[in-house]
Amino acid sequence: MAGPALPRSLARWLTPGPGDGPAALAGAVIAVPVVSVLLAAIFLGGGEAWDHIRSTLLVPYLGGTVGTLVLATIFMLMFAVPAAWLVTMHEFPGRAAFEWLLILPLAAPGYVLAYAWGDLMGVGGPLQTALRDMTGWAARDYWFPSMRSLPGLAFVLASGLYPYVYLTARAGFVSQSVCALEAARSLGASPLSSFWNVALPAARPAIAAGLALSLMESAADYGAAEFLGVPTLTFGIVRAWKSFGEPAAAARLAVVLLVLVVGLVMAERWSRGRAGSQQSSTRWRTVSRTRLGGVAGWLAAAFCLTGFTIGFVLPVSRLVWRALETQESIAPVGEALKNTLILAGAGAAFAMVLALVIALAGRGKGPGAAFARLTASSAYAIPGAVLALGALVVLGGFGLTLTGLVPVAALAWVYASRFTAAGAEPMVAALDRAPASLGQAAQSLGATPWRRAKEVDLPIALSGASAGALILFVESLKELPATLMLRPFNWDTLAVRAHAYATDERLAAAALPALLITAAGLIPVILLSWRLSHARPGEAA
């Protein structure tokens, strides 16, 4: 099979279609911010700020990011993988609900969880107050775990991002042939040993993919780190630009962060290795879940409930409580909401245009489209702060300042650069699912390539576009560091407003915008969980 495929794809590379030029241009638009950061880091020199940062701050920044990622990895693996295994292979009280409830923490961005957890665990928070009331101690009489620490940051990020690991682990378990597990049992392996020796290794690449995704998000976090006072690379990038006014120094920090992200991507690739994870032939049989009776069943339910409570119930209900406590600042939120909708809408619209251009170029398979898809999926891994920095470097190069429409366009560009992959990939997938003969039929009926793209491929691609557009919109809306760096003067979005209030210790005022962001984030998450419960490979015979 591999034999004839290679020459054909080669031939395709040598004969670009009419859509490839625009697709390559779209790829370039996506790539410019990150490329300009790299160029700035190499050619602009670091200045005095860089010397200072390198000698006193680089190690804490790097240590903060790496330490957070390592701890978050441990937290997420300890919860998400067993939870996915319980939910896919066992029957216990509440299992069907947990299957989708466990995804909900994705709705709230890390900074929102950080505000809530910082408040919950703080000296004046409900937990410590209750402890003091019960014991009669004063605040100095006891030790209490602090959220404003590296473990606290890792905990907060992990509690919101574990669903990525849960989702891919679950998919990894579901897509395994149940027969392989039964074969293991028939060869004398106990249920635990079949999990450890068969299910887990086979799901490892899927788990690694989810872990890589959540770690990239963790590395990109700015808001939670700043709020909890943990120095990280992303925090450093924003600060180098904001406090030192040194884009070049920020760019050098960004390169360190990029190396880390590329390392994550490579580690994920490497983890796939040569061993396969999928059955080469697939025959699905109804997953017959093992019933966990009595105490075991309730323990499983309690385990899942713990993760859901930590990632969603506790922080969200704390914010709701805080928002209800006060009637403060409803009007300013209206203004911020409008700004958010404009900026996120512009970003999503621009990203969708780029995504369409990419998807329609030879159904996302032509050389230009392949280049654009590669840059888009790479840019997806790059922290917003880095891309914003790149945009600032480009604007600076052209002598443009953040006035008038320039910042709106720049933000739309950065959002699109980061999130186009989320719009393009579903469209390419929709086109992939449609039989290739559709295009050939159109051709045989005398349709020009242009007409074929417009009347055949476009409607098919759009069928996969709505979910992608929604994700783009919500991701743009949640984005904090890039928005903070590029927003027009006095234009606060919900995220910026929430962050400003929270860092001013006005959590009651931050609660409402934070909840609005979370509510918007819930829409794609609910859509995702709906799909999950309606299409289950391996469940339908």
Added chain:
Amino acid sequence: MIKDTLSARGVSRRYDDTTVVEDVSLKLKPGLITALLGGSGAGKSTLLRLFAGLEPVDAGEIWLGERALSKPGMTIAPDKRHIGLIFQDFALFPHLTAEQNVMFGLKALGKEAATAEARSWLERLDLTARAGAYPHELSGGEQQRVAIARALAPKPAAILMDEPFSGLDPALRSYVRDAALEAVRAAGIPALLVTHDPLEALESADHVAILKSGHLLQEGPAEEMYLQPRSADVAAALGPVNVMMADEVPAGLIDVPAGSQLVVRPEGILVEDSSPSRAQVVASQLSGGMTRLVLDMAGRRLIALVPRAGAPGAGHEIGIRLDPALSFIFPSAQV
């Protein structure tokens, strides 16, 4: 060493309100391959899963020799049964090489002995060169052979095969099947081969059992089943048949009591020019080594398989008679 018989005694299995297997008793004797034949939804795979302990019985019992494996409310786990399984999708562990797959069930031997044992199995199945390959790097036939080696290597007390050959390229199928079943037979243990292909059942099994809608219709040695079916269903399950009600049988062909039905295998229709029963040849085509005739006899369509040499062409009128050994009369009016 005397091997034990694996037997089902009156087992039933229900899902919600549907009974999938109903009161089935079947003995799998050591050294014999028993084919379990039936259409889709007949309950074949479920019966196999009951034998394997992958599902509990709702009624009846499963025994291996003198040891009860399943009773209502008691199911010995699959890993405690020592029964080998071979699946249609082979179910090789994707993260393990061919050799590691075979070694999986040999843990008790210790690493060195397990490696040696696995290698000898791979050699027996002509897979030595592929020992280090991962499942996705193997062809379908190779995967199949690894699955057989993996199932047989721990010297199981019985082996159960769920449509193990239907995923294979038809051109390779009989070659792979012969090699695989040779190894199974050599193990001298009870073997169950679930299949929906009557030809496969007849060609490769010693014993055939026919399941329909969860009921065991008939079981016996393969040849006996083919030549002495107890019902039209059994006859039809083992290969194509012509079925006619008594009043549809053209006069002079054979006497069929009123209310009974006639079931004739295509090769049971013989061309005999002197016969007074005349038929028109509508179509005449090669079918493997034989010629397949579509006949019209007084408005009835009949299918006949006749030797290629001297087979009549389309448009001819011929005389036919029935081979009594391949023509069956059943009292039931139901097909």
